[in-house]
Amino acid sequence: MSSLQNLINNWSQYRKGIEEGGFHHYEHRWGMAIDLNACIGCNACSTACYAENNLAVVGPERFAKGHFMHWMRVERYWDQPEKEFPEQGASFLPMMCQQCGAAPCEPVCPVVATYHTPDGLNAQVYNRCIGSRYCNNNCPYRVRYFNFWSYYESSWPEPLNMQLNPDLTVRDKGVMEKCTFCVQRIRTAKDKAKMENRKVKDGEFTTACAQACPTNAIHFGDLMDPESQVTKLWATHQVSRVDEQGRPRHEQDKQNPELRGYRVLEELNTDPSVMYLERVRETLA
């Protein structure tokens, strides 16, 4: 009954569009800025993610079959097809869950295993997931990974099991899993801040990938905190969810097209929390 009352009272709130921030009262909105100019494609972020989040190592055969589990992947694009290999440079794009503000993966889950947290994260409840995999079909970035097998049986042979992160579960077959911006680290930081009766400070903690990146290409922080480095990067590059009038702002609305910031597949209005800074390549005229 009370939930019905709650629904009636808050109805107008549920109907809010993205321009008004959606129906969320965000406490934080964790976001990233990834500088592709700095990215050297070393895959340290991906490896760190494996270690931090107990990702299963599936082995070459299963990888080839498309059963891989990397929540963070570094994609290579060969964008100068007219050149041969040593001269032709690859561009790298580290891709992980974009923690969309209007996540297409969320409404389609039949059992609400994936939902939006007050932190602006797209959370995945492994215990609730029944593995319909609709979320992956509807994620335009294809960054959700499915446990095809009981990987725990083979992925961490003794003594590798000793390196598993105790802050996290090891998922079994049949569930969908994905990047959560290292939600366990976020939790720890928030708990600590709460104990000390303060807000989480910028730079107090970071995700495993950002921590491992040797060139500091990945910046992580709270987009709700006007002082955080990430917010400043987003503002400088004029990538923003809404403009001063509160209208949604897109790539096209940038006043200065020279700026390098963009979000992937922004035209789909998924409102990703990850901003990329374009790679600039020196070209000989």
Add this chain to the structure above:
Amino acid sequence: MKDIAIHSQEKDIREDLPWKQINTDILRSLDNPRRGYWYSIIVCLVLLAIGFTAEVIQYQHGMGMSKNHPHMWNLYIATFIFWIGMSHSGTLLSAILHIVHADWRKPIYRFAEAMTTFSLMTALLFPVIHLGRLWNFYWVVPYIPSRGTWPNFRSPLSWDGFAIMTYLTSSALFLYIGMLPDLAIARDNTTGWRKRLYSTLSLGWCGNDRQWRVFRKAYMLMAIFLIPLAVSVHSIVSSDFAMSINPGWHVTTFPPYFVAGALYSGCAAIITLFILLRYYFRWEEYMTLPILEKICKLTFAIAMMWTYLNLVEFASVWYGHDVYGKEVLWGKMTGAYAPAFWSMMFFGSVLPFTLAFRSLRRHIPTMMAVSILLNVGMWLERWMIVSPTLSQSFYPWSWDVMWPTLTSWAIVLGSFGWFGLLFLVFVKIFPSVSMYEVKEMVYHRKLATEKAAARVGGAAPAYGAHMKKEDAV
């Protein structure tokens, strides 16, 4: 007189069929089918065993037996839509044609309804089989959970659950209600366990006026209820795709397109089963060629509707500004799936023209082959809906082509065994031609001829004069 004799050969049912013979002929199906029937049962059992083994293996080891990234939906979902689609013509034939008083449906609608029910029961297996943790499938059902975790009412997958369950319940009820008078006939003509079964099931039917009145009302109500339901069920299945943002799926023509496809494959399946039943139980008297011709014409009309909707969809993608959608369409036509695409177009849009020729329509082996091929085409259509979009979505990194594994093929084969077995057992246990309606039909034909004869001027005998009292049931 000779003219009339030739003319009556062309009628969809013989007018001088005594009512008693109708009962005997149809109840005969309960004991002695042709040997082909038993062969079919064996084939179905083998298929079912193969499918069941594959499912057990998949359950043990995980979905890796059949799927990969990014093809999270694949053969199972395509086959799911296929079976759901198959279920639609039972309703079309029995409910819609009942409402518009198309008499010719009467000898054949019972098995079509059974087909609806059983293909729904087969379809229902697939979303469950394809789940990663299928032992938790009931979480999609809105039972009252103690922790307040409801299913997600925004997800088309949970709408699917409601729609299919409603459709299954109502079509099973429809089948049962329509069978009541026949169950009573069967009760009066059998012994042993069958007698006990039919006595229970016929709910004390004795055929008095009040029962008939109530029965007619209930049957009509169910028919009226089922038509919008059938349309909405397949529209909801199409929402699984249309409500997503994927290129090639996010299309507004999907609901009518799916419904047309459903009616199409259902009609083709009816032709196949029609021919099989006619053969198994020697029902040439009831499942006559003129009736076959009528279903063929209906199928042809629906095939053209389907073709039209296909062209509409292609055209709207082609002339629209959706680059991704266009890429997917082009990929279907020229990419790795092109053979499947063009076979679908051939089987779905070109092959039905065989149905337009009278001589071919009346040729049973040809019709058998054509109806099976039409369904192959419709199965390919489902495959072409599901796979290419996942192979070639927004994100080039995840582009990939995949073919199903042996395990998934085995499970799909198993589903055919499961459906076939249910259907074959049904036709052996229940009268699968509606006796009371065939009698009505004979009566109507008789009346019509008598009227015609009276118009010509000959003195027509009063209807029923030739009938002995015990013929009437």
